[in-house]
Amino acid sequence: MLELYPWQQGIWKKLLQNQQHMRHTLxxxxxxxxxxxxxSRQLAKSLLCHSATAEHIACGACLSCGWxxxxxxxxxxxxxxxxxxxxxxxxxxxxxxxxxxxxxxxKNLSQQISIxxxxxxxxxxxxxxxxxxxxxxxIYPAETMTHAAANALLKKLEEPxxxxxxxxxxxxxxxxxxxxxxxxxxxxxxMPSVExxxxxxxxxxxxDPELILPLNDFSPLSTWSxxxxxxxxxxxxxxxxxxxxxxxxxxxxxxSLQQIHLSTVVSWLQKxxxxxxxxxxxxxxxxxxxxxxxxxxxxxxxxxxAYMAFLRELxxxxxxxxxxxxxxxxxxxxxxxxxxMLCGK
Ligand SMILES: [Zn+2]
Numbered sequence: 468m469l470e471l472y473p474w475q476q477g478i479w480k481k482l483l484q485n486q487q488h489m490r491h492t493l494x495x496x497x498x499x500x501x502x503x504x505x506x507s508r509q510l511a512k513s514l515l516c517h518s519a520t521a522e523h524i525a526c527g528a529c530l531s532c533g534w535x536x537x538x539x540x541x542x543x544x545x546x547x548x549x550x551x552x553x554x555x556x557x558x559x560x561x562x563x564x565x566x567x568x569x570x571x572x573x574k575n576l577s578q579q580i581s582i583x584x585x586x587x588x589x590x591x592x593x594x595x596x597x598x599x600x601x602x603x604x605x606i607y608p609a610e611t612m613t614h615a616a617a618n619a620l621l622k623k624l625e626e627p628x629x630x631x632x633x634x635x636x637x638x639x640x641x642x643x644x645x646x647x648x649x650x651x652x653x654x655x656x657x658m659p660s661v662e663x664x665x666x667x668x669x670x671x672x673x674x675d676p677e678l679i680l681p682l683n684d685f686s687p688l689s690t691w692s693x694x695x696x697x698x699x700x701x702x703x704x705x706x707x708x709x710x711x712x713x714x715x716x717x718x719x720x721x722x723s724l725q726q727i728h729l730s731t732v733v734s735w736l737q738k739x740x741x742x743x744x745x746x747x748x749x750x751x752x753x754x755x756x757x758x759x760x761x762x763x764x765x766x767x768x769x770x771x772x773a774y775m776a777f778l779r780e781l782x783x784x785x786x787x788x789x790x791x792x793x794x795x796x797x798x799x800x801x802x803x804x805x806x807x808m809l810c811g812k
Pocket of ligand 1: 516517518519525526527528529530531532
């Protein structure tokens with residue numbers, strides 16, 4: 468069962484009140500982990516529903532809603548990279564799944580949307596639908612289209628068939644072809660306030676959301692996913708080790724974290740180092756709020772210039788972490804560099 472998140476009620480009303488929007492290709496943009504995918508599915512469901520409510524909410528009871536919930540609606544076509552497609556998309560939000568931080572990511576499946584996937588849309592888009600009314604094409608995340616796929620889509624958007632609505636969902640607008648962007652009606656999806664996120668997380672059984680929300684870039688769905696994947700324990704281990712300053716053992720830490728997705732571990736260290744630098748320069752921190760006293764002590768010991776260079780180095784590590792390599796060696800090298808920094812070497 469898909470439901471809108473509380474922070475999406477306003478944009479839902481605004482969008483659905485003016486059905487003019489629906490004649491265009493919609494482009495839903497916004498930060499990862501705020502529920503854009505759920506929103507786009509709910510929108511598709513509502514447009515396809517035979518008896519939506521006055522607020523344009525799908526009834527959940529008609530034949531169309533039944534097909535939708537079984538992931539078998541003949542007038543809906545979802546285009547998603549192989550690696551993200553799941554058997555039971557409705558169980559949880561795709562965006563929270565996508566933020567998955569454990570290394571259980573299906574390794575050999577493509578992270579991109581291929582030209583073949585876009586070509587397969589031809590029959591759906593150009594032939595008559597099974598029912599009257601809208602046909603909806605949902606592309607998520609649209610920036611993962613290969614260049615060839617994006618160009619193939621562009622041709623369809625240039626001459627869109629009547630009653631076909633394309634909904635493109637993107638996390639990073641700048642990665643989408645400008646020629647595609649210019650053909651879309653852009654909808655900026657709202658980021659929930661910290662207070663709203665905390666209330667929502669507490670309602671979903673997360674204790675101490677104040678402390679883990681900053682670690683997950685203030686995204687409520689990524690925070691939820693962080694707890695579901697039981698990352699709190701390895702993360703606590705990371706913090707317990709790293710806060711020891713010069714006494715921590717980079718090899719033991721690398722060994723214990725090698726099963727966690729590398730980019731996740733790099734982002735933990737980036738946030739930690741950011742807080743050390745920020746504390747030294749401004750006296751304030753952003754992420755590890757609970758550890759302010761420890762960070763205050765450590766921040767006085769660091770060589771600021773060298774540390775800022777190390778932060779830039781971590782940006783490179785972040786890029787490299789997405790490529791296949793030896794996780795343990797990668798982490799060892801990064802933690803050794805960090806420990807050298809503390810020793811002033
Ligand atoms: Zn319905």
